[in-house]
Amino acid sequence: MFKRKVSLILTVALAALLAFGSMASAESRIVLKPKVDAFAYFVDTSPSMSQTYDSTGNPKIIAGLNALKRLNNVVPELGYDSALYAMPDFATYSPKSMFTRAAMAKGIASVPSDLPFFQSTPIGTGFSDLNGVVKNWGGKFAVIFVSDGLTNSGRNPALVVSDMAKTYGDRFCLHIISVADTARGKANLKRLASLTPCGVYVDASALADKAVLDKFAQDVFYTQEEELIVEVVEEVVVPVVPVQEKIVFRNFNFGFDKYQITDEMVPALTEAATMLEEFPNLKVLVGGHTDSSGSEAYNQGLSERRAKSVADWLAANGIAPKRLEVKGYGEMNPKYDNKTKEGRKLNRRVEIDVED
Template sequence: MKHPVFKFAFMLTVAMLMSACATSYEPVPPITPVGVDAGGHALKTQNMMVILDASSSMDQSYQQWKKLDIAASVVGNMARTLPADMGIKSGLRIFGGDPDLTRKSSTMIVDMGDFDKAAFAKGLSTVSKAGGPSPLDKAISAVAMDLEGIEGKTALIIVTDAAGMGTQPPASAMALKEKFGDSLCVYPILIGDDANGKKLMDELARIGGCGFATTADGLASGQQMADYVRKIFIGEMMDSDGDGVADAMDKCPGTPAGVKVDAVGCPLDSDKDGVPDYLDKCPGTPVGVKVDSTGCPLDSDGDGVPDSLDKCPGTPAGVKVDASGCPLTVLQSGAVSWTFNEINFEVSKADIKPSSYGILDEIAAALGANPQLKVVVEGHTDSSGAHAFNMDLSKRRAQAVVDYLVGKGVSPSRLSAEGYGPDRPIADNATKLGRSKNRRVQFTKID
């Protein structure tokens, strides 16, 4: 019988030899994530399905790390780089794995649902040991059920060393592509540098049609991973109203289709009147002129002449005006006196004939439309009869006109009456026609 001391020494020696033969792996160094800002951008890809290789070949080393550790690091870094609020759906599936934990060819370890960083980290923590065969084809085929009912474009990200895959993965990829068409893109990530593995990764990306193959070595820094995430998920800046200005810079969201806008997305307003060109019915309004909601200069009295040009604001409705906004009435604007032969009186009296009421009403309206106008009402006669009588008569007739206009609402402070009898003729009193012209009522403007 051997002495116990020799037995213990023998066992210690064996343990030391086994320890010396065991492979020691360095932990994969973590990366510092680089932020990816998805704000204001459209999502190019709405879903992410990751297939992680946990087969026995992933227990081998690449450089100073175990392949499975590299693969888990890549997926973990991707999950940490993706913005938590980006709004994508995601899932994580493995093939192979610790045979003591699963006998399935492929296992879903994070169910397809709203992306959750913590759920991804928890799922990855369960993949601690590689083992079993490499049925990538079955994992790809299983994705068909994982994506049932999922809307939008999906990125199928396959992380593998591509060893021992056989010839079936391309066929499975083609079947999956036929089912989902343009809504599926394939993004293989190769662990290691095997030439045949690279060929398989390139073929799977080609079958996907809209993805690309890369390597874990190309995703080793935070910036590289951020660029990778942007290429797959982040689209152009959103422009909800389609005016060519991104929402983040658009100060006038909701611009109607086809409307020309400036650099900040607001409709052009060429004349700077506050009404955009596409609504402006009066383009070219001078600077400073107030306009209405259609971009036309304000016309407060509705006489057709804008306030900026209206020299007679407040013209009553319906009164015709000239180009300056003053009434086109019996008191023509621009004149300093107005003569009326059609204001007639009873013979040798100051009583106004009813036939003259119409013209007097027009004069009253004209004075009402020009509240700033003050006039002297002049009575004139021909030379027939006594001079003194004619002087008195002309004064009384002028006053009768003033009284009539006051009765129509004209302020008496704007009117005065004068009688000039025959002293200011405008025609020859020797003729009947001349005398008729001299018998008149004249309005003269007072400055």
């Protein structure tokens, strides 16, 4: 991907001035991108949630809400919508609106912790009620379910969630924060998380660990991408009028074992070529990378093919080949964790860097 940001300071006389030369510097930054367009916290307030959670000694509902508060404190505000619901009597504690940590914290604080004793636990019915709301949501959405996994009435929750997964496909992710103490409860919740390919299961007590908390938040809500910012400053005769161009190159990511240019890459490549034409003396290094799947020798060749495909596209679209250095790094320079699906996806990349 490629993005251009320009900051210009101009005067009427600029057009009449003669430029003497230019200087370039580069730095990188990590930017966060939302994985979903909306999400819902969904809290189980059935009678079994008033029982003690062995891992903390608190009632399960307290342990679950505390875990939700910890999570809420680290969720970045990236423009997605959010809501907070509870079951078995389907209730709204924070209506769907643009997410802010402060507003959602008020919703979490309003969820009751003094639970009724005589009531059934129909988790399947709860998800049916939730489906009646999220069926009107567009884009990708996630549900973060806080529960002990104990159900004793209504439809099998796995069947309800399975139907939702079939209806929404990869638009829907179900994640679990578990306060289960029984083998049956844990098995039920892990089963629910597995019904969507992106589902993540975590024990509520584990979220007290900052590293686990941050990883869960990233798995659910956002990705990290590295951008290279190239700053070119042109020098002009007195009166000095600095002209700053900031060019941000993002990585081009490829599918597994792929090196061909896709239609999705063309708009970004076109903009990249346009900017490079504006700076005809700027030389670039096109570097290809892979994840750790496959042999080292195969990955070296694949990385070279990926870099060459990007360079060939640029050359075919007006950039002089002599300005383009092509290099393959194989699997040797990962920037993300190859142990995760998301990390491997981000490592299958081509980077465009400005040469000094």
